[in-house]
Amino acid sequence: MMGGDNRFLGMAYVSPYIIGLLVFTAFPFLASLYLSFTDYDLLSTPKWVGLDNYERLFTRDRTFDKSLSVTLFYVFMTVPLKLAFALLVAVVLNYKLKAIGFFRTAYYVPSILGGSIAIAVLWRYIFAEAGLVNMMLTGLGFEAVNWFGDPQNAMFTLVLLRCWQFGSAMVIFLAALQSVDKSLYEAAAIDGANKWHVFRYITVPLITPVIFFNLIMQTVQAFQEFNGPYIITNGGPLKSTYLLPMYIYDKAFKSFDMGYASAIAWILFVIIMVLTVVAFWSSKKWVYYAGDKRS
Amino acid sequence: MGCIRTIIAAALATTAIGNIANAEELRMSWWGGDSRHKATQEALKVCGEKLGHTINPEFTGWDGHFQKVATQLAGGTEADIMQINWPWLPIFSKEGTGFADLNDFADTIDLSQWSADELASSTRDGHLNGLPASVSGRLFFFNKTTWDKAGLPLPTTMEDVMAAGPIFAEKLGDNYYPLEGTGLDASLMIQMIVTQQTGKSFINPETNEVQWTADELKAGIDMYQAMLDNHVLKSWPDMAAAGNVPLFENADWSNGMIGGSYQWDTTYSKINDPLADGQELVAVGLLRVDGAQNDGVYRKPSMVFSISAHSDKQQAAAEVLNCLLNEPEGIAAMGSERGVPSSDVAAAQLLADGGIEQIQVDAQDMVMAAEAPAISAFNEDPDVRAGIEDTLELYAYGEIDSTETADEILMLVNEAMEDK
Structure with missing residues (x-):
């Protein structure tokens, strides 16, 4: 004691x-809640305006509507793609291959660098009109693509950057895969299960807690993405990559509308919270924990 | 004798201690390109050594600098000396108290080097919030080498520019354009055209009211569209293909495929430095449209140097500022990286020493000689700019027509101006 x-x-x-x-x-969390009910220009005292900021958000702000839809598209595209890719690579790296340590490190490196400004700048040059990707495409006989001038292509470059940062999710998947009881695989092999059946009916159910963890973490991080659109596309063209964190930043630090920016931040928080609650609720149906009595 | 030595040694020591006591550690922030960064760091070193102060530099590119300064001012953590964009003064210092009043340091800073008008332009509610570095205006720069390759003389009217588009395409190829203009450049070019056509500036600086009608603005937008149609300007989607990079980082500009730009005269070094060897950049001033009532020049104090209202080292900051702007060592080191200096003594010294390139002097003369009504600082208010540029982008991508564009811009700008 x-x-x-x-x-x-x-x-x-x-x-x-x-x-x-x-x-x-x-x-800051509570202060932003208070500020979301105020008119605050950063340089003078906040003035209480009640629900005005929220009313403006939902009734008169077309940019918010656009930014929200772009953000939801980005999240619902990147999270499944990134998780699937991370799991696929983890499965491959779980095999006992020669120089496997090197490959695991090599695949993890992008996630260390991925969120940095330097990589965003690099991405901008890779996909530029005369960048590496277009050089390769034209070298292979294809036409160069306008990656940043076309709204759909611009979003694709950001989605690709996010998926490229699969390393951290991959490492967690890898740890989960290595913890699966080998005797289950041996039993399945004796019963004549092929590799897909083993993966589908043994591996996946046993790593669902980790899939669930990665799902939550990646969803939250995707909603908070800022560096990519800010550096690579500046939210354009036509606001096609104008994610909500960029809108919050612009409202707060370009328009000095800190109260309004706080209101948007709280809407973003509520969206993330609702999706997380839904994920937790649904997890009862598809996530299996060791010792779980459900069958 | 020994006693005298002791007294002299004590006196010297006291003097030395006095100097050390006056030595301050200061911070100075600015935005710019590489050449400005190098020159300003050298000037801080020179003035620091002269005055016994240490001045730590804090510099960035243009993008994000406004936000950085805003955050620092809100937190009271701004640098002691700041380079501030002139249109930011009403935002950061509504009542004139956002920065130190430099009139209080008239004994240290030689304010007589600026005209009364220049000092008035950066004075708010009787407080001198900053010292103008230079007067800046938009004008056309052309890459003479590219125009020579196209077999064309440099243009003297907007009609000449319009006629050059097809010739560039025919003689140099579809990837060559006589001019560029998207985003801010496009909106200011349209402002120039409409100001020339109407004789009125966009926002009245006295009343803060928008002066153009939707039809007047539409005429300017239609002319901009004609420039796009005539291969004068690269389209917005094609310009965006280079990525989110400024003109001076654009490969097409560096290698001469973009034959001209409508830029601040003070950005000469920034846009000239990246040009490939053998290319010559020439300032041609303001080009008039048919029936222009004036030159439509967009002219303003380019930037000012301010001292933090929160700084407890304002006296030392004033000494440094005077050195940078009015003393020979500082003037020589600062050079003309911010355009032709507004400080008379600095301009005279640089002209005498050849510290200003002739093209900068010519460009400045063109800007100063051009005619147009005065502009409002609110032209560069973030909400006003966003209203104009976001709507123009919709137009450039074919989402709305020129009538809708003009109506939308006026609606958004009027809305933004309501709170000013």
């Missing part, structure tokens, strides 16, 4: 984290 002195010591040890959480997370 911890004595008084030890309790004090324990509190002292965790206090930097607690203080950081309160000051840098809890306070």
